[in-house]
Amino acid sequence: MGVPARVTSALAGVVGRGSVRVAPAELETYASDGLPTHHSRPGAVVLPGTREELVRVVQLLAYHRVPFVARGAGTGLSGGALADADAVLISLTRLTRILEVDPANRLAVVEPGVVNTRLTAATEPHGLHYAPDPSSQTVCTIGGNVAENAGGPHCLKYGVTTNHILELEVVLPDGSVTTLGSKHGEPWGPDLVGLFVGSEGMFGIATRITVRLTPLPKAVRTLLADFETLRIAGEAVSAIIGHGFVPAALEMIDRNCIRAVEASIYAAGYPTDAGAVLLVELDGAAEAVVVAEGAEVERLLRACGARTVQVASDASERERLWQGRKKAFGALGRVNRDLFVQDTVVPRSALPHVLEQVDRIALAHGIHIANVFHAGDGNLHPNIAFDSRDPDQLERVERASAEILEVCVAAGGTITGEHGVGADKLRYMPLIFDGDTLGAMRAVHLVFDPDEIANPGKVLPIHACRDWRRAAAGGAPAPMAAAGGGA
Amino acid sequence: MGGAGLSIVRRLRSLLGADAAIGTDAAGLPRVAPRSEEAVALVLGTAASEGWRVRIEGTAGWMPPDAAADVALTTGQLTQIPHLDASDLVATVQAGVVWNDLRRALADHGTWTAIDPPGSGRSLGSVVATGTAGPLRGGFGNVRDHLLGVTLVTGDGRVIRPGGRVVKNVAGFDLTKLAAGSFGAFGLLTSVTLRLRAVPRADLTLVGSGQRDALLTAAQAILETGTTPAALEVLSPRAARANDWMLAVRLVGSDPEVDAARVAVGGAVALPLHELPVQEAARLWPEALAGATLGGSTLRLGTLPTSLDDALDLVEHHLPEGWLSVGVGAGIVRWSGDATAERLKLLRRAAAQQEMPLTLERAPWEVRAQTGHFGAYREGVGRLVSALRHTFDPAGVLVVPVGDA
Numbered sequence: 049m050g051v052p053a054r055v056t057s058a059l060a061g062v063v064g065r066g067s068v069r070v071a072p073a074e075l076e077t078y079a080s081d082g083l084p085t086h087h088s089r090p091g092a093v094v095l096p097g098t099r100e101e102l103v104r105v106v107q108l109l110a111y112h113r114v115p116f117v118a119r120g121a122g123t124g125l126s127g128g129a130l131a132d133a134d135a136v137l138i139s140l141t142r143l144t145r146i147l148e149v150d151p152a153n154r155l156a157v158v159e160p161g162v163v164n165t166r167l168t169a170a171t172e173p174h175g176l177h178y179a180p181d182p183s184s185q186t187v188c189t190i191g192g193n194v195a196e197n198a199g200g201p202h203c204l205k206y207g208v209t210t211n212h213i214l215e216l217e218v219v220l221p222d223g224s225v226t227t228l229g230s231k232h233g234e235p236w237g238p239d240l241v242g243l244f245v246g247s248e249g250m251f252g253i254a255t256r257i258t259v260r261l262t263p264l265p266k267a268v269r270t271l272l273a274d275f276e277t278l279r280i281a282g283e284a285v286s287a288i289i290g291h292g293f294v295p296a297a298l299e300m301i302d303r304n305c306i307r308a309v310e311a312s313i314y315a316a317g318y319p320t321d322a323g324a325v326l327l328v329e330l331d332g333a334a335e336a337v338v339v340a341e342g343a344e345v346e347r348l349l350r351a352c353g354a355r356t357v358q359v360a361s362d363a364s365e366r367e368r369l370w371q372g373r374k375k376a377f378g379a380l381g382r383v384n385r386d387l388f389v390q391d392t393v394v395p396r397s398a399l400p401h402v403l404e405q406v407d408r409i410a411l412a413h414g415i416h417i418a419n420v421f422h423a424g425d426g427n428l429h430p431n432i433a434f435d436s437r438d439p440d441q442l443e444r445v446e447r448a449s450a451e452i453l454e455v456c457v458a459a460g461g462t463i464t465g466e467h468g469v470g471a472d473k474l475r476y477m478p479l480i481f482d483g484d485t486l487g488a489m490r491a492v493h494l495v496f497d498p499d500e501i502a503n504p505g506k507v508l509p510i511h512a513c514r515d516w517r518r519a520a521a522g523g524a525p526a527p528m529a530a531a532g533g534g535a
Numbered sequence: 536m537g538g539a540g541l542s543i544v545r546r547l548r549s550l551l552g553a554d555a556a557i558g559t560d561a562a563g564l565p566r567v568a569p570r571s572e573e574a575v576a577l578v579l580g581t582a583a584s585e586g587w588r589v590r591i592e593g594t595a596g597w598m599p600p601d602a603a604a605d606v607a608l609t610t611g612q613l614t615q616i617p618h619l620d621a622s623d624l625v626a627t628v629q630a631g632v633v634w635n636d637l638r639r640a641l642a643d644h645g646t647w648t649a650i651d652p653p654g655s656g657r658s659l660g661s662v663v664a665t666g667t668a669g670p671l672r673g674g675f676g677n678v679r680d681h682l683l684g685v686t687l688v689t690g691d692g693r694v695i696r697p698g699g700r701v702v703k704n705v706a707g708f709d710l711t712k713l714a715a716g717s718f719g720a721f722g723l724l725t726s727v728t729l730r731l732r733a734v735p736r737a738d739l740t741l742v743g744s745g746q747r748d749a750l751l752t753a754a755q756a757i758l759e760t761g762t763t764p765a766a767l768e769v770l771s772p773r774a775a776r777a778n779d780w781m782l783a784v785r786l787v788g789s790d791p792e793v794d795a796a797r798v799a800v801g802g803a804v805a806l807p808l809h810e811l812p813v814q815e816a817a818r819l820w821p822e823a824l825a826g827a828t829l830g831g832s833t834l835r836l837g838t839l840p841t842s843l844d845d846a847l848d849l850v851e852h853h854l855p856e857g858w859l860s861v862g863v864g865a866g867i868v869r870w871s872g873d874a875t876a877e878r879l880k881l882l883r884r885a886a887a888q889q890e891m892p893l894t895l896e897r898a899p900w901e902v903r904a905q906t907g908h909f910g911a912y913r914e915g916v917g918r919l920v921s922a923l924r925h926t927f928d929p930a931g932v933l934v935v936p937v938g939d940a
Contacts, residue, residue: 152759153839153866175761199705203703207676208703211680220915224915225915226914226915226916226919228916230837230891230892232838232840232865232866233677233837233865234837234866234892234894235894236909236912236913237912237916237917237937238713238909238923238937239666239712239715239716239717240919242709242712242713243709243710246705246709247709263761263762263763264761266761290624292732292733292734292735292736293789332791332792332795333762333792333795333799334791334798334799336791337789337794337795340789340790340791341791341792393702393703395623395625395700396622397620397622426623426701426702426703427703460699461701462704462706463706464704464706465705466703469705469707473706477706477707481696484693484695485695485696485707485710486707488926488927489697489707489708492708492713492923493708508707516926
């Protein structure tokens with residue numbers, strides 16, 4: 049068990065002794081990510097300071113067949129960046145250089161440890177920004193965003209990470225370095241960039257990332273509508289999208305969450321008797337655009353049953369309306385010892401029904417759930433409060449969480465919209481994929497990582513993956529029309 | 536049809552019964568049109584065990600159906616739209632549905648898909664398998680960006696269903712993206728789930744004419760204002776059906792959005808641009824795109840928007856004069872004409888030196904077979920592509936010259 053001392057010594061030879069951690073107290077820092085239910089202490093942590101060091105670290109670990117797990121800021125919510133005692137955790141937080149900003153071609157080249165908002169700050173003087181904005185964006189890294197195919201509130205209009213990654217230089221698990229895609233986004237052969245993004249660190253590590261930059265909107269309009277019930281708010285979401293509006297963001301906050309926010313220092317003036325509030329942000333190329341669209345959306349919200357609609361008239365007002373949404377997790381964390389953030393997606397039209405089912409599940413298991421989520425995408429985030437010291441509560445949370453996923457899948461949805469599968473949702477993968485599809489994913493994984501040393505044990509429940517090679521050798525399936533006959 | 540062909544036809548009839556239309560093509564080659572994905576799986580699974588070579592066909596509207604093979608497998612009977620939800624803006628469509636029929640069906644429900652593929656009369660499967668986005672790529676992304684999931688029957692007859700029917704989904708590895716644009720190298724797409732949009736309330740086209748480089752400069756100036764037109768295309772005289780090059784700008788969205796963009800575009804360029812009447816605009820784009828099959832071959836070259844003139848110079852230096860369309864925002868040069876494999880390979884190598892990948896989108900079989908759809912990969916990529924092909928098509932059933940050497 050554990051990482052052999054000769055390997056940690058060799059790693060120290062690459063990155064320096066100060067950048068290899070083996071003391072238990074130091075390793076404990078890396079034993080969790082943003083998900084409170086998983087804990088695993090790595091055998092060692094290595095912090096390469098340059099791209100060259102990173103490549104040499106992977107080559108060394110590949111040579112010794114030591115498993116490794118790449119990690120950015122550790123803000124993931126699926127236990128995806130946890131390593132066990134036999135594995136080395138490679139922290140990318142020292143690779144923080146923005147290598148190039150090319151405004152004319154609307155792109156930037158960065159190292160994987162660059163923090164999301166730092167990239168946007170560097171490109172704003174050129175009138176551009178990096179659009180994907182996960183709620184951890186002030187600390188999470190672009191490398192982590194690539195691994196998880198991260199989303200965020202503004203992905204409704206601008207797309208998720210995969211829509212913004214043009215080219216990737218990667219070190220594969222065998223230590224070889226290759227470049228996928230091209231700087232302008234045209235695939236160079238089959239779309240290996242699209243395949244790599246969201247592979248949760250199991251296909252290798254991105255060493256240089258070329259991202260697409262998006263022009264900053266010149267005008268923004270934010271509206272806050274409150275509704276009697278979640279159902280009516282859910283119906284308003286479908287109406288807005290169905291009328292051809294593509295808001296920059298369309299977020300929903302339910303009563304439990306509103307009350308937590310309003311009882312905290314982050315109080316945003318949300319009506320505490322509302323069943324839900326909808327936050328609608330419109331952006332555009334001119335003030336006249338958002339004023340006109342804002343007026344139309346306001347009419348639509350009222351027609352759908354909004355009790356009141358507040359329209360932010362300036363930046364500070366907009367900030368106040370957003371505060372409740374942005375600080376919701378903090379407000380919920382303040383009043384609950386532990387918080388489990390679920391991540392599922394359903395078709396927009398199923399939102400009212402599914403939200404009612406989530407309520408029913410909470411009631412049945414005697415637990416408290418607050419919803420704050422990306423309604424425009426149908427991307428739900430039920431926040432389940434619990435006390436991890438109480439095994440009975442933990443078990444009820446587990447059961448409720450599983451039931452929520454089942455309801456979402458039955459409604460035509462999926463088990464994760466932006467947090468990833470990681471270690472947490474392995475067991476739910478067979479809910480949405482059959483054995484052949486899982487088997488194909490595993491076969492593709494083995495193309496990139498035949499020795500299975502990059503983030504082993506994540507994403508794919510091996511027992512549910514139909515054996516690709518063995519099944520292939522079995523030949524053709526049985527004839528469909530046993531009696532034969534012509535067509 | 537020879538004895539081998541007859542025996543394949545008999546075998547297919549016995550296997551598939553009424554679940555496929557079976558006949559022969561013009562050259563007497565067995566041609567099978569399965570009516571279900573299970574039947575497609577049976578054909579490919581049997582081909583893998585019998586050693587048949589299979590050619591995939593759509594409507595033959597884009598890729599000439601002339602590849603050397605033992606069997607032609609067509610999506611011609613997969614023409615249903617099993618799921619179209621206008622409120623969720625999602626549709627699941629079988630691969631054999633003809634693009635224009637799909638457009639009409641979507642419009643009947645007040646929806647559209649922001650993909651405008653070149654060519655005409657093509658099937659959805661062809662558009663997705665070849666990843667051939669048209670001018671709207673500049674504003675709405677590549678074909679892959681519109682896909683939520685696919686059903687793919689692999690070269691050895693397995694049915695896989697990556698992705699799903701929701702607009703945000705990070706469960707598992709994204710095999711949908713691998714299948715899109717890989718020219719059928721990994722299997723046959725039987726159905727595709729598309730992300731739709733509500734029909735835009737305003738749709739406006741501005742055009743201007745002039746010399747090639749002046750128009751490229753004007754287009755670049757439009758991008759520099761921070762405006763992202765739905766399409767920003769510089770068309771060669773042949774593509775524009777005019778005496779000069781044409782700059783065509785398409786703006787879609789809400790009325791105020793399009794009005795603001797029109798003002799921004801007009802202020803960015805000295806070139807006079809005039810707005811096309813609705814009927815004329817509705818003709819311009821499909822007519823320009825239909826020309827993408829004027830020549831025997833069609834290719835696209837990817838480049839940075841600021842290097843488009845270099846890319847055009849390369850194309851014009853290596854290839855005979857042809858139909859040309861330049862997506863300025865997307866950084867794409869598309870050419871159609873007649874060229875030998877040697878010329879195309881020379882261009883591919885020269886372009887690769889400038890970091891410009893060349894994708895051969897369509898060509899007569901002998902040109903495709905020698906040139907490959909892709910090639911001149913960066914170090915290490917060819918190895919991955921070969922291994923992926925072997926994973927999905929271990930018996931080498933699919934006749935797709937993907938260029939994985």
